[in-house]
Amino acid sequence: MTSSHCFHCGLPNPKQPHLLTIEGDQLAFCCIGCQGAAKTIIESGLGDYYKFHQPDQSPVFIELSDRQQQAFQILERNDVQAQFVHQISPNEHHAILLIEGISCSACAWLIDKRLTQLNGVTKAHVNSATHRLLLEWDPNQIGLSEIAKTLFFIGYQITPFLPSEEDTVIKRTQRQYILRLGIAGIGMMQAMMNAVALYSGQITQQHEQWLWWASLFLTVPVMLISARPFFTSAWQALRAKQMSMDVSVSLAILSAFFASLYATVIGHGEVYYESVNMFTFFLVLSRFLEFRARTQSNRNHHNQVTLPTLCKKILSEGELQTCSVTDLNVNDLIELQAGEACPVDGQLVSGTSEFDESTFTGEFTGVRKSVGDSVLAGSVNLAQPITLKVTALGANSSYNLIQRLIEQASQSKPRLALMADRGAQQFVWSTLIITLFIGLFWLYYDPDRAFWVVISVLVVTCPCALSLATPTALSQSLNQLKNIGFLLTKGYTIERLASIRTIAFDKTGTLTEGHFVVDHLERYPKLDSLDWTNDEVLALCHLLEKQSDHPITKAFPKQASSSPIGINNIIYNAGLGVSAVASIGEIKLGNAQFTHQSEQPNSDTILFLTLNSERLAAIRLKDRARASCSALFSELTKLNIQTNIISGDPNPKAANAFQELGFKGHYFFGAKPDDKLTILKKADKDSAFVGDGINDGPVLAGAHLSIAVNNATDLSKTQADAILLNDNLLTITQAIIIAKKTHRIIKQNLAWALVYNVVALPVAAMGLITPWQAAIGMSLSSLIVVGNAVRLRK
Template identity: 40%
Template sequence: MTDCFHCGQDVPKNIDLSVKINNQVQPMCCPGCQAVAQAIVDSGNESFYTYRTDLNETPEFTLGQLPPSVSEELALYDNPDVLKELGQQVESGQRIQLMIEGITCAACAWLIEQQLQRLPGVKEANLNLTQHRLSVTWEQNQTPLRQVIETIYSLGFKAQPFETDTFQQQLEEEQKRALRRVLLAGLGTMQAMMFAVPLYIGELAGILEKFELYFRFAGMAITTPVILISARPFFKGFIRDIKTKHLTMDVPVSIAIGGAFIASIYSTFVGGEEVYFDSVCMFTFFLLVGRYFETRARLRTGEAGNQLNNVLPRSVTRITTDDEKSEAVIPVNQLNIGDRIRVLPGATIAADGIIQTGHSSVDESIMTGEFLPIHKDTGDQVLAGSLNVENPIEIEVTALGDNTQLSTVMSLLDRAESEKPRMAIMADVIAQYFVGAVLILAAIVFTAWYFIDTDRAFWITLSVLVATCPCALSLATPTALTAATGALRKAGVLITRGHVLESLTQSKRIIFDKTGTLTLGQLSIESVSIAPETELDQTEALAIASALESHSQHPIANAFQALSLEKRYVAEDINMVVGQGIEGKVNGQLYRIGHQGFAAIDSELNPDEQRQQIFLSADDKAIARFVLSDQLRPGSQHAVSSLNQQGIITEMLSGDHSYQVEKIAKELKLQKAQGSISPQGKLDYLSGLNNQDHSIMVGDGINDVPVLARAPISIAVGSASDLAKTHADVILLNQNLKTIAQLLQHARKAKRIIRQNLSWALLYNTSVLPLAAAGLLPPWAAAIGMSASSLIVVFNALRLNSLAKL
């Protein structure tokens, strides 16, 4: 395995990145390292690599002081070119995703967020506790990125720009280190117990004093590496918390472990009555086992989102047709808009585009959750990240990188995971104050037992510190939210705001737009009427109308363009009148198609004022009338029925005329429907509703954007405009309205599980406290109880990994 020349991490097998440094091509593990290394070379600072002394590990440092080598590297992040590569421009400044190392609990996340938000120009700092990813929005001209990262370093954490492969590699390394610490602590526990048992049975076994001293020193020798290596993360967290004057669970844990170890050493040298080296090892082992499995379970729930970043191929086959058609395999980052690429069966599509040649089935499950491949033909859109199943196709690239729908989904997913609902914030605050209360209580318990039984005072205090660590309380909400949003994403439901699941449980009303939401927004020809004494039949009329409409981009034209006709005509001398219709010549005859007033002054065909219709005319006389209708979106009837059964008020607001609205409302059994409503009318209607209803608005078009932005909860279907998606709290990537009912059910289930977790955490901590304070709970039992409490919370949250079927 090759090492990255810049950061020293292993270079993944599928990565082929490099930078020429000191006239030698050096391997890089990710685009981030490549961008920073290239900036070093371009600025003439290649000597940085000659004189640097640290590579894989960032040296330890004191608060506010960084090694010069680290400072020099961080300064490169302010290079405009590097910053453009690593971050993205948003309305309020710039945004970047950072990977954070050293986080142990929710209080760590709170500390980082609070410290960053105090910096001038930092608009937002949200840390995803599950994936240890920090999203920062800031203004570079007020606070450079270097200062943002230095602040994180000064708090005792490590930060670097997020890259999927590096992040995954970092997680794997972290898991390996954690496993090594657990194994060392487990081995130390077994060996320490071997020397502790003779000490416990003591006089019963007839052990002489010289052997007792030997057993004590042997226990101390075995426990020392456990303290220095396995328990090191706890002590590092303790030192960080003391420097920053902020309490986390590492404080009571470190006091308990360190205090027991020091007391046992003192007792060994002065000949005290008891030593507890075995308890120290056992305590450390159980804490590490609990944290290891808890981390594994939480990271597993976040893997689905990370997989999205890994689906794109590293190279593509580009087709050039300058002089003669040729093909070349190039890196994806060399593609441009308008390039044509060939995608073979079994290959992943690298960019959004339009099929120019060929047809195939495309698996879009990574985006929509729909496991069945979708047939795609020439002219159809395909998305980056989807899989070509059957035949080779040629695609013209329409979007790359951050502009693809896959990238949009990922940015919205990151936004949702970084935002915290009210219950999560409340749990974090409670956990912080709880640690302080535990320390005060421990001092009181020690004082009381010092006068009651001096020999037991320290060990009882130790049990209090261990048993009441608020780990489960900190994990109760974030693990449940991560599992719930992960399951919904797999089903094709993307949560883009952190408050959604909590707000949905209070929703009493859902309001649908009609066209493009409850219906497909794809008009079809319902019936054709031919005027009396007209030589044309229906086939001829449809062929002429199709020839005229082939020159239009209006939605009505799609109804004619989609027809399968045996006879085809070509229209000439086309003249389009905006808002009225089209005129042109077919076989030398002038025809018009459009509204009655435009197409036919004289008509023997009686118009149906309640239907959507257009006329075909020749010589100002109507020769055919086409009645158009929209099609219901598949699953809409099931969706509305399920929502009605859940007691949700179902309504529809549409800009269409009353006939279509009434027809669809009756067909779907909506409880209320209104037609001819303007965008402002929808806003006024929503403003007049009771805020306690937490109404849900479902829409798709640009005209729905104001009401989607105003609604307490907004949902956009997958085919919605990009503007509608960015203002929506939820996006139905699978375009299946049935999943709205599943979303509501899952939100209620998530709320129940969060309440169960919080109740269990509070019940455990409050019930175990009297036992520990009364001296009925030894330290090793307290460690088991605390670890088990955290695991119960995590595994209860994992029940949200699957959706209930309707």
């Protein structure tokens, strides 16, 4: 027997459809293309694809109204996507989306599976703790509107992840929870009032029937509105052949309701409407409190700064025009007033000010910016009006890049989280089997109590706490790490960070500030004969070096004094120095080889300033250690972590400065990038490497755990597992402490969830608790897990 509609696409079949026999079933298709596609999908082992669509109906786009179609098509507009879609390449787009309708980890699994089946979707991962979807797709193969439609038809809606949109979704979801909670609460109170009259034994049979019917009408809204999300989630899980926690909850609620309905219709038996309303109320209350705890954490983390939607654009005539941020383009000029948050990444082209970059670094001290410096989206202008040139906006800004990296970190779960997910699935199956045997026993031992014992077992053993044990703790931990300026890019980083026993640091740019300063200027007789002051010498050096990109140029900032002579014909010699022509002869600034000097001490960086090859001055440069180095070495010692330094600097005497600051580990000098990884792996298996990402690519990619400091290369290109967003190296030790605490709390949560279920199951099986008491127990168990995870905020 064949269907009148195509098994693959749902369109009506012709009179003589194309047929395909799969496992004894004859399937009908409207064309040879659908037949071939179905054969390929099934033979490739992807037959589960057909669990998620309805082949006996018309295609889904026919069922959508014009208004719904328009809502989906808006997602394809370039100006809309510019706000949340990051274009890695023409064939690769990334986006973070908020998902409405998720109730448990099974929902996240279903969304992941369904989306990855779509042609063109390369990655889809849902964070069950934050309800965010990290999506990667090829826009040439599938549009974002098609992805949204796919989710819509399996019961979920997407919203672009924007701070303002997230607040809207949170408020809407909160209103829905309050509505469901209010209806369940009213139903519970009224049904219990009726139950008091029923249990009093002082009413007639006719009045008893009236109260039964009244309780039924009070319970129907609770079933249709308050309990509906549990039923929807359970149905979606069953369609995907998965066992979620809502399956057992739904079985309990539906069993009690239909047993009561049957008794009401036939006029005799037992009704349990008050219990149905009561444990529905407590279940919704539990989910609402969990939702409040989770969203409060996310608000504290993500919405420290709300990016403005309007800005003042500077027109070519110099006039100011208020416009939407979505109307800006790269290289546009905007004016930023004091107290305003920067809506885009930009380069300061006029003015000087201080900026609060705590959204990125966790440090609230203002950072001074002058012409030419970069200003990050989300930083706040603290001092005075300035002019910025737009360098990146929308999804390409640093603010959104941070959000993507955070979501990326949640993709790969630590082993404990994976074990908990597998355990929750297996636990549901085990509970249903055990419940079956418990029910059979009570049917034999005491049939009158069998039904309620089964309901209690189903409710009390719902593995909510087990499923929440790791996601809530990991979410809180990621937020807390971000707040101190430590950003994770991989999910397993927390687990590895908690277990490291050895940590190695690159020297230049990591333990040091990464730029030279003038430590000493030694004068020679020729300089004294010219009667130039030291400030004038440094001003001349600035004039020679100011057009160079070499790090040494930062050692010579602009001086208050002016150069004593004018120069021209400046020539830069890479790795050697710079020369120029002046009225009094040839001026050179560089190393001993370049300036033809015989002296070149090995312990420091020395530059010689010469006039016609005659020495004027020797300038000693120094790269200073970061101010937090001493405290860093001390804290790592307290944590029993071995500290090493692996440097490319060939000078072994450089270790002396760090030993004075409390460094007691091994100092490896003259190490090439490839050598650093070899040294690190020989030191310890559970080791970490901290580098600046400029010449540490191999070791950052190959280390057991890699951390890039804030002056590393572009965040989007880094291979590190974590990124230090501020200059305070003590943040690393704080992150280790938080990671260890997170690992400990996850273990506590899993232990609690396991102990609770081991104790609760036999108690419920012995008939010692009622269903509503079981609902309270399950709710309290979940709240204890969430509350324990919230301790990570401190």
